[in-house]
Amino acid sequence: MPFPVINFQDFSEAHTAYQTLLDHATSLCYVSCKNSLQDECCANLENFVTSGSRVLRLKLNVLGDEEGVKKLIVLEAQLTAIYHELACLLLLKSNEAEKAWDHLVLAQECVKVVGRFFGNAEGQFDRLRVLEMLLFPQQSFMSVGIIVQESECSICTGNYEICDHVAGEIYGAELCRRTITKLELKETSFLGNKEPKDRRCRVTHISRNGVKVNLMTRETESCEKNETILYGYAARYN
Numbered sequence: 338m339p340f341p342v343i344n345f346q347d348f349s350e351a352h353t354a355y356q357t358l359l360d361h362a363t364s365l366c367y368v369s370c371k372n373s374l375q376d377e378c379c380a381n382l383e384n385f386v387t388s389g390s391r392v393l394r395l396k397l398n399v400l401g402d403e404e405g406v407k408k409l410i411v412l413e414a415q416l417t418a419i420y421h422e423l424a425c426l427l428l429l430k431s432n433e434a435e436k437a438w439d440h441l442v443l444a445q446e447c448v449k450v451v452g453r454f455f456g457n458a459e460g461q462f463d464r465l466r467v468l469e470m471l472l473f474p475q476q477s478f479m480s481v482g483i484i485v486q487e488s489e490c491s492i493c494t495g496n497y498e499i500c501d502h503v504a505g506e507i508y509g510a511e512l513c514r515r516t517i518t519k520l521e522l523k524e525t526s527f528l529g530n531k532e533p534k535d536r537r538c539r540v541t542h543i544s545r546n547g548v549k550v551n552l553m554t555r556e557t558e559s560c561e562k563n564e565t566i567l568y569g570y571a572a573r574y575n
Contacts, residue, residue, distance in 0.1 A: 345393040348397070351389065351390060351412070355385070355412045355415075361378065367426070368430065375427055379427075382420040383420060386416055386420075390412060395510050398509050403507075411451055414451045415451050418444045418451070421447065422444045422468075425438075432554075438476075438553065445462060448461050448465060450512070453505070474552065477527070477530065478530070478536065479527060480526045480533045481522060481538060485498075486519040487519035487520075488517045489515070492509075540552060547559055
């Protein structure tokens with residue numbers, strides 16, 4: 338039965354529901370758990386974050402309860418991290434390893450938000466890194482050099498470069514995010530095992546002697562030239 342998301346009256350009520358959902362979700366964070374249970378849990382996690390908790394955040398903001406808003410953002414980040422972890426496991430079981438990697442990275446990013454505002458997320462972040470080492474081959478990363486031509490602020494929806502908001506800070510009931518909408522790619526750099534800001538920026542394939550290898554799944558296919566395929570880009574070499 339789906340978890341009932343209600344119109345929470347106060348933070349205490351939301352926290353009780355959060356704890357129940359968190360306990361259930363963490364009990365399903367195993368590859369062996371049934372897909373349908375994990376799917377249902379993902380839907381309930383998303384419902385909690387996008388409806389019940391969000392509505393309460395807006396109420397608390399009207400009441401001037403800044404601390405309550407911050408606490409709800411932490412709860413939402415925590416549940417969103419679990420959502421991405423479950424999505425990662427589901428995708429791995431569906432043989433979609435590359436999409437699964439992206440969800441694991443997003444889970445790690447959500448835990449960073451928890452750590453920033455709550456200050457106690459090291460254990461969860463370390464656990465996700467251990468999970469990464471157990472489930473995925475070691476990745477080689479890239480760094481891209483770009484010129485941001487246009488970016489949008491999630492708070493005012495205006496030009497982020499000239500507005501007064503700062504990404505990662507809380508304004509009213511919302512966490513500010515910067516969305517780059519237009520850019521110019523200048524260069525890409527190979528980092529090897531060094532980590533970029535976005536760990537989804539990685540070498541996905543490499544080829545030699547007419548055989549291309551997927552560095553995530555180890556699948557091979559024939560190709561005409563030696564090439565390195567980056568996440569979203571392709572660079573050829575002789």
